[in-house]
Amino acid sequence: MAGLINEEDLATVRERSRIEDVIGSYVTLRRSGGGSLTGLCPFHDERTPSFHVTPARGFFHCFGCGEGGDVISFVQKINHVSFAEAVEFLADRVGLQLRYSDGGGQRVEPGLRLRILEANQLAAEFFSGHLLAPSGLPGRQFLDGRGFDKDAAEHFGIGFAPTGGRELGQHLRSRGFSDDELVKAGLVRENGWDFFQGRVLWPIRDAGRSVLGFGARKIFDDDRMPAKYLNTPETIVYKKSTVLYGLDLARGNIAKKNQAVVVEGYTDVMACHLAGVDTAVASCGTAFGDDHARMLQRLLGTGDVSGGEVIFTFDGDAAGQAAALKVFKGDQNFLAQTYVAVEPGGLDPCDLRIQQGEAALRELVGRRVPLYQFVMRNVLAGYDLDRVDGRLAALRAAAPLVSSIRDESLVLGYVRELAKWLGMDPEEVRREVKVTVQRRSRTAERRPEQEEALPIPEPRPGLPVPDPRDRRLEAERGTLRLIVRAPETFTADWNGLVADDFTHPAYRALFESVLSAADGAGQWTQRILHARPDPVLEQLVVSLAVEPVLRDPTEAYAREYAAQLRVQGLSRKIAGLKSKLQRTNPLDDQQAYNRMFATLVNLEKERKELLALATGPAL
Structure with a gap:
């Protein structure tokens, strides 16, 4: 270097x-x-x-x-x-040849950058001229089909590469450019053929309107290049990670409006600008990256976190969601607020302009939602929010997103919004976010060598081993301890218990074995183990059989434990139903809402009755 x-x-x-x-x-x-x-x-x-x-x-x-x-x-x-x-x-x-210290030597031969920029400018003029020639009819037809007329083509400098394959090279050689210069500019291949042939072209300019390279779109079925879009190869002036199409037209408007709209394609940029969204730009032949983000931040030129906004128009499909998550991970590069504008029908800006008009495109940008909100919504969509464990898993997946929000004044609002989407207590959500922040802080303080020294647990096959010290599972373990040691204290239906009353997989599996072993012959513990041979269950049964109980097993004692466990199960059902009610608009389906509310009333009544019995030592 x-x-x-x-x-x-x-x-x-x-x-x-x-x-x-x-x-x-x-x-x-x-x-x-x-x-x-x-x-x-x-x-x-x-x-x-x-x-x-x-x-x-x-x-x-x-x-x-x-x-x-x-x-x-x-x-x-x-x-x-x-x-x-x-x-x-x-x-x-x-015309000065620079020298570098540390033996670095010359980076680029003197004058080559200017020669390439001159060649690119002449090439842009050459292509735009051929678009208007008789041979450029296919290019004009393509643009017309996308809703762009002659004035639009001239405004954006659209061109057409002749199908012959050697016309551009011959033209530029006649203007004094060497084959070596044309190859280094990415305009001609080493075999002498033009790099672009039979395609519609968009000149890609910098903020000073210098042509850095081109983007080309396939329009002929027999095009030898399989890719629909083809860009200038990397040159000393064209680096795809640091260029944005439309920057020359949008730069002043971005600075004036403190807003940048990032779209995915060249025609999308054109559609936006023609519709009045004149801050639109697009990355060229690559995903939007960190260098693009820093470039836009310099254009916005504000140190005020609320002083500007960057709006992305992703598709609503899986690819768009993945792109949004990628941008979210690099969101710290922005001082401006980041948003997402997604068309519900999946139309890109160009198609939206064609089908619904320019006003619809402006409305799309106006309906933007915060990037954090878009990403969180998509994260939550992957979980069953009607289940307690699903809501908890969704909360733990979304908490890191909320905890990484740069503007602390917004965090409380996002906590409330996340709680509403999940149907959970905002205080519970806030605590989980706080735990995530603390966990991230501890990880950041740990030295790299310490991280490498941490053992990586290997996944264990079969049932997970429950922690006997977990107080949240005390009622489940205590009930099973009584069942293993004194099954006679329970009624024939095990005091109304069902498998769903047990939340830990091992405890649930053990109770299912109990149900299967109830009518068998032989010693009680052996019948349980024969119902489902498993080393974890065997270890669990042995542990429960020798653990001390708080008082002598009686039918009243069994009723207390079973009632407490059923109360916990009912509480989970009630929480799930309340969450669903919170996420349901009664105006959409009044009958369904009324049915859920009636079910909630009955569950609350049943829970109240059980609470009178659940007065055991585990409470």
């Missing part, structure tokens, strides 16, 4: 790069008093010039938005590149 840029070369770049010439290629400058130049600021919208350039000092400053600096910082800001990339850009511009 190359080292630091030589200090003498850095000074030479600053000396040779006249700030008025560099900025003048982006901004129209006019002379004003005091030896300065003025123009409209490229970093914010204005009607009265407040952007000043002072050539004698080599600085620029905008009195409207406060942006300022030297020629290098201007290139950094306008093209959204690093310091080193800005220096390399200016070095190419003045």
Whole structure:
């Protein structure tokens, strides 16, 4: 990897790069008093010039938005590149070969960046011209089918690559470009054929409207390239992880509105802009990543967490949900709030504009929901919220999402919202979120070598072994202890107990063995074990048979334990029914709502009756 840029070369770049010439290629400058130049600021919208350039000092400053600096910082800001990339850009511009410390040597041959940008610009003009030629009819028909007319094609610079396969290379060679330059620009292949053939093309520009590369769409069935979309290969100016289609058109609007809309395709960007959503951009041939996020954050240019928003238009299918989760994991790159806009019918922005009009597209963006909410909803959809264990599992899956919310003032609101979706007590949800935060904090404090030293438990086959010290399962264990040691204290139907009264898999399995062994012959414990041979059950029966009981087994004692266990089961049913009622709109199905409410009343009555019996020592 190359080292630091030589200090003498850095000074030479600053000396040779006249700030008025560099900025003048982006901004129209006019002379004003005091030896300065003025123009409209490229970093914010204005009607009265407040952007000043002072050539004698080599600085620029905008009195409207406060942006300022030297020629290098201007290139950094306008093209959204690093310091080193800005220096390399200016070095190419003045024909200087940079030297690097630590033996890094030359990174890019002098002037190659500018030559590639020039070739790309000529290629864009060549393609747009061929779209209007008779041979470009298939391209025009494709655009027309997507709802785009000639004015739209000109506005976005859409082009068409001829089907011959050598026309672009011949054209650019006639303009003085070598085969080596065209290959390094990604316009021509090493075998001499044009990289793009018989496709509709979109020029991909940076914020300064320099053409960095192209995106091409397949329109012929006999196209030799199987991919529907084909992008310029990686070059010294085109890196797909750091470019966004539509950035040249959306940059000013993003800064003005503090909003960026991220869509998935080139036609989606076009549809959004034509519908008035003029902050739309799209990643090019790759998923939206961390570099894209940082680029948008610089465009939004606000340190206020509530001062901007980034809206993603994912599909509602599994792929869209996966993409949303990926973005969520990188959400910390944003200072702005992140949202999701999903069309219920699954239409992308381009199809939505065609089928329902431009107003529907604007409404789609207006109906955005927070990214956290979208991701949490999809996480909860994977659990059975009608079951107690399902709700608990869903809560534990969603708690990390809530605990990672950057704006602490929003956490309490999301806790309440999550509690509503789950049909749970907000305080219970808050406690689980708090536990997640504490767990994450402990993990972060642990050194890497400590993490590596932690043993990784291997999954055990068969039934899990219950913890005899788990107080939440005390009634289940105590009841089974009585059944194993004194079955005669129970009625023939085991005091009304059923398998669902036991929540631990081993305890449930043991009670099912008890039901199967009730009518058999032989010793009681042996009959239980024969009903379902299992090493965990054998160990459990032996443990229960020798554990002490709190008092002498009696029928009253058995009734107390069984009643307590049935109360716990009824409480779970009641909690599940309340959760379902909370998640049900009575206006949607009044009869179903009334039936659930009547069931709830009966369960509460039965629970109250059992509570009078459940006065045993485990309470």
